[in-house]
Amino acid sequence: MNTTLCLxxxxxxxxxxxxxxxxxxxxxxxxxxxxxxxxxxxxxFTFGAYFFFSISRNTSFWxxxxxxxxxxxxxxxxxxxxxxxxxxxxxxxxxxxITFGFAIAMEEVIRMVWGKAAYSVSTPIxxxxxxxxxxxVYSRFRILLALFALTILLxxxxxxxxxxxxxxxxAGMFNSEMISALGHNLPLLRTxxxxxxxxxxGLAGVIGAPLWSIKSGMGTDVxxxxxxxxxxxxxxxxxxxxxGGLLVGITTSLAVLVIPRxxxxxxxxxxxxxxxxxxxxxxxxxxxxxxxxx
Amino acid sequence: xxxxxxVNSWYGEAQxxxxxxxxxxxxxxxxxxxxNGVGKTTTLRSIMGLTPPLGKGKIVFKDENILxxxxxxxxxxxxxFVPEDRRIFPYLTVKRNLDTGKKSTHxxxxxxxxxxxxxxxLFPKLEILQDSLGKxxxxxxxxxxxxxxxxMGNPELLLLDxxxxxxxxxxxxxxxxxxxxxxxxxxxxxLIIEQFSPRVLEYADRCYxxxxxxxxxxxxxxxxxxxxxxxxxxxxx
Ligand SMILES: Nc1ncnc2c1ncn2[C@@H]1O[C@H](COP(=O)(O)OP(=O)(O)OP(=O)(O)O)[C@@H](O)[C@H]1O
Ligand SMILES: [Mg+2]
Numbered sequence: 001m002n003t004t005l006c007l008x009x010x011x012x013x014x015x016x017x018x019x020x021x022x023x024x025x026x027x028x029x030x031x032x033x034x035x036x037x038x039x040x041x042x043x044x045f046t047f048g049a050y051f052f053f054s055i056s057r058n059t060s061f062w063x064x065x066x067x068x069x070x071x072x073x074x075x076x077x078x079x080x081x082x083x084x085x086x087x088x089x090x091x092x093x094x095x096x097x098i099t100f101g102f103a104i105a106m107e108e109v110i111r112m113v114w115g116k117a118a119y120s121v122s123t124p125i126x127x128x129x130x131x132x133x134x135x136x137v138y139s140r141f142r143i144l145l146a147l148f149a150l151t152i153l154l155x156x157x158x159x160x161x162x163x164x165x166x167x168x169x170x171a172g173m174f175n176s177e178m179i180s181a182l183g184h185n186l187p188l189l190r191t192x193x194x195x196x197x198x199x200x201x202g203l204a205g206v207i208g209a210p211l212w213s214i215k216s217g218m219g220t221d222v223x224x225x226x227x228x229x230x231x232x233x234x235x236x237x238x239x240x241x242x243x244g245g246l247l248v249g250i251t252t253s254l255a256v257l258v259i260p261r262x263x264x265x266x267x268x269x270x271x272x273x274x275x276x277x278x279x280x281x282x283x284x285x286x287x288x289x290x291x292x293x294x
Numbered sequence: 295x296x297x298x299x300x301v302n303s304w305y306g307e308a309q310x311x312x313x314x315x316x317x318x319x320x321x322x323x324x325x326x327x328x329x330n331g332v333g334k335t336t337t338l339r340s341i342m343g344l345t346p347p348l349g350k351g352k353i354v355f356k357d358e359n360i361l362x363x364x365x366x367x368x369x370x371x372x373x374x375f376v377p378e379d380r381r382i383f384p385y386l387t388v389k390r391n392l393d394t395g396k397k398s399t400h401x402x403x404x405x406x407x408x409x410x411x412x413x414x415x416l417f418p419k420l421e422i423l424q425d426s427l428g429k430x431x432x433x434x435x436x437x438x439x440x441x442x443x444x445x446m447g448n449p450e451l452l453l454l455d456x457x458x459x460x461x462x463x464x465x466x467x468x469x470x471x472x473x474x475x476x477x478x479x480x481x482x483x484x485l486i487i488e489q490f491s492p493r494v495l496e497y498a499d500r501c502y503x504x505x506x507x508x509x510x511x512x513x514x515x516x517x518x519x520x521x522x523x524x525x526x527x528x529x530x531x
Contacts, residue, residue: 164396167393174383174385177344181342182444236385
């Protein structure tokens with residue numbers, strides 16, 4: 001087998017895994033704290049990509065990197081306040097349906113505003129060129145994007161494991177009633193976490209925009225892997241989600257060598273395998289939608 | 295400091311508390327006894343706003359009616375809730391469990407401002423275990439942690455739900471001694487629930503007995519100690 005090809009696939013897998021992890025973490029936090037399956041998480045990602053595309057074309061690359069995720073965060077605040085807030089504490093199905101409906105409607109809005117054509121983002125000048133190691137050649141831009149994703153993941157990891165806010169969020173996933181009884185404003189906490197999830201989806205959109213073509217359905221393509229990785233990693237575990245993301249990304253990418261026509265099913269097979277042995281996921285702390293008391 | 299007047303609470307259609315009157319004065323230890331399922335936990339949940347009472351009753355804390363406020367606001371007024379079954383967060387370390395008890399907004403009048411250092415002074419065991427996950431602690435240590443976590447929020451009134459339940463007698467004794475220390479050394483007012491505990495009866499300034507959601511006895515501990523018949527009938531002693 002060709003080693004440079006393998007190496008390229010490995011790198012692709014890592015890039016893919018990191019961006020999927022960013023998506024999965026936002027999704028996982030919202031699911032853990034709000035007990036809401038946010039079907040619109042993929043849509044927020046899509047908006048991140050479109051905002052990034054439009055803003056970078058009209059202003060500058062760097063303004064777009066900052067503004068796009070913030071706009072998505074504001075959108076998710078609106079979504080939480082108007083819709084999602086109503087379904088906390090109810091059957092999770094409501095949350096799923098309401099965000100699903102919102103996502104479908106907004107995808108239509110995207111087509112109205114930006115049209116049906118797909119767009120692509122051009123590589124900024126500073127990131128052009130290749131990384132060359134012997135006869136292995138890899139896009140410099142992709143490496144920079146991967147490092148950006150990694151930085152975001154490490155920041156979230158630090159935030160969740162070192163700050164008091166992180167402790168409260170994690171505790172809230174486990175027993176939200178206890179969190180209120182300890183004096184924390186649970187509705188506010190849920191809003192903050194939802195907005196944080198939106199910010200992460202927007203950031204993922206910024207990273208995804210140059211990697212993939214920008215189209216209205218791009219969110220749906222990443223929602224499933226994100227969901228699967230959140231479950232594989234274990235709800236509530238940032239570390240698990242990062243490891244799960246890399247595992248699924250690399251395996252999916254390398255599988256091209258072995259079963260080129262079936263790579264799409266890899267994440268699902270991995271999910272079944274992991275949940276069979278570890279129902280709470282690799283580093284799971286709570287089961288999906290369940291408060292576990294030991 | 296705290297007074298309940300004609301508090302009525304329901305779980306759905308089922309009425310659990312019936313016209314409960316109860317009060318705790320500043321610096322007192324008050325005990326609430328009663329057999330399984332009579333509504334003791336529901337009383338504490340009603341005070342905390344977790345099972346909000348319905349009807350015309352009142353719950354007054356420091357001259358303010360707190361009935362109807364959300365739980366976090368009630369907690370921030372200075373009431374600390376230590377739930378039954380030791381609901382620690384098993385996947386957080388001891389230290390991070392303590393973090394969840396800190397409050398950012400509460401301006402407390404409590405005499406002690408609790409921090410890691412103060413808490414570890416009172417619970418030396420927790421200092422040794424500070425980096426262990428909650429789930430790896432023994433039952434007694436978990437009970438200590440639940441109390442310590444609540445103290446981090448600087449409460450003035452502590453509500454304790456069966457703190458010695460399921461603990462070995464020696465450890466249960468430590469927990470109850472600690473409650474006395476919290477009153478004496480740290481000036482906390484305390485409402486403590488037990489099914490029945492002679493030791494708590496000994497320490498309590500006053501006590502109540504509950505049966506089928508009603509208060510059936512209210513008086514000083516001495517009277518209950520002497521009333522063997524009541525102890526037998528209502529507490530199964
Ligand atoms: N969440 C709930 N939903 C419906 N009924 C409940 C609920 N929690 C408690 N009950 C019922 O309310 C009554 C009082 O319960 P409560 O937990 O207050 O009793 P308790 O005195 O604390 O008992 P124990 O000593 O066993 O802790 C019981 O009959 C119980 O079955
Ligand atoms: Mg009880």
